Amino acid sequence: MVLEGCSEAVTPKALDLQRPSELPIVPTGTEHSIDKDIIKYGEFIVLGYNGSLANGDRGRRRSRLALYKRPSANGVKPDVIHITSTPLASKALANLGQHSVSYTLSRSQSVIVEYSHDSNTDMFQIGRSTETLIDFVVTDTAPNSQLSSETQSIQSTISRFACRISCERSPPYIARIYAAGFDSSKNIFLGERAAKWRTPDGLMDGLTTNGVLVMHPAHGFSDESPPGVWREISVCGNVYALRETRSAQQRGKLVENESNVLQDGSLVDLCGATLLWRTTEGLGNAPTLKHLEALRQEANAARPQCPVGFSTLAFPSLAHREVIEKQQPWVYVSCGHVHGYHSWGCRKEGGGAAGDERECPLCRQVGPYVPLWMGCEAGSYLDAGPPSHAFCPCGHVCSAKTVKYWSRIPLPHGTHDFHAACPFCATWLTGAKGYVKLIYQGPLD
Structure with missing residues (x-):
């Protein structure tokens, strides 16, 4: 002591x-x-x-x-x-x-x-x-x-x-x-x-x-x-x-x-x-906030769309992180299909909140349905790769190398436990890998 x-x-x-x-x-x-x-x-x-x-x-x-x-x-x-x-x-x-x-x-x-x-x-x-x-x-x-x-x-x-x-x-x-x-x-x-x-x-x-x-x-x-x-x-x-x-x-x-x-x-x-x-x-050698902002703008410039509602999706600015906006992309963490927000498909009556078990309308896999957020702490990144993957189940988005690195790092918890966690929000990772590759729907035109 x-x-x-x-x-x-x-x-x-x-x-x-x-x-x-x-x-x-x-x-x-x-x-x-x-x-x-x-x-x-x-x-x-x-x-x-x-x-x-x-x-x-x-x-x-x-x-x-x-x-x-x-x-x-x-x-x-x-x-x-x-x-x-x-x-x-x-x-x-x-x-x-x-x-x-x-x-x-x-x-x-x-x-x-x-x-x-x-x-x-x-x-x-x-x-x-x-x-x-x-x-x-x-x-x-x-x-x-x-x-x-x-x-x-x-x-x-x-x-x-x-x-x-x-x-x-x-x-x-x-x-x-x-x-x-x-x-x-x-x-x-x-x-x-x-x-x-x-x-x-x-x-x-x-x-x-x-x-x-x-x-x-x-x-x-x-x-x-x-x-x-x-x-x-x-x-x-x-x-x-x-x-x-x-x-x-x-x-x-x-x-x-x-x-x-x-x-x-x-x-x-x-x-x-x-x-x-x-x-x-x-x-x-690490990315800066300027690099991350460029990646966000590049992802939005590709005009990803909801494959069901056909609305254009966009990551909110880094300054407005953690505030859900109308064009916010959401993901089924079991399969990685990116959608816009919708309230149907929930497996629990009266549900519809973030994290509820949902059935993906594209592949029918069931799992949490959460909004996607850009990881904003540049020092946690391994590289300045595109925002192609997300941690499960929190939905923080970053490069492939970054999610793969942190998903295998056991972080101490309590007196003797160790768990892999998202470096951006400290949420314990779930699923077989702890992350998912995002599948975006491009614009129809």
């Missing part, structure tokens, strides 16, 4: 951290317009929000955040180790005004590792806390979270100080992830019940309550890359096999041939939200 107490307030000057509000924040889709003199380490994208939070991106609470080189380094590194026998001595050491990690072994013994300034790295922190030392505020993601503007009332499983990222200030700007973040007293506390141990070199290490899981793609972020293996990252950045359950006190086995270095396409799970890491190089 990670204790998140903070004994006294610290002034912004004492924190010596670059305020997140002073960091340049670039809206999604303008990745290539940033000043070339500014060094960008990469971007985190929260899966399930399709380009923006339901109530809009604001400050540090957003669906996507870029990490930039700070004006001055704020990184830290392990330095002096103290072994204390009394809680008083432990508290005194923990309030020296410098970063430290406290490992409580028993009521009478603690190990405190003091951290010193590292001029070669920049540190960024991610968590649920809204305190200013958190650079990226992340809350729990629920399926179809984009459709709900209400705040979840359930208790969050994301830690207030979930993890920290250390980026090297010199090329190749390597980014590393560590479990747990420093609180406003610059401390990380691991209590008696937390999983912790001594390492072979005499240092201490441990895990947070619900853990920080990472999966690196086996061969990069590409359609030919099979899923990697989910691992757990420790407070010191070591890699371990998963625990039996998410919060078990017994750690997994050390994985010596893997590291905490983030790669393009690495996934970070905080037990309630999953983040996708894209490197600057990876984003340079």
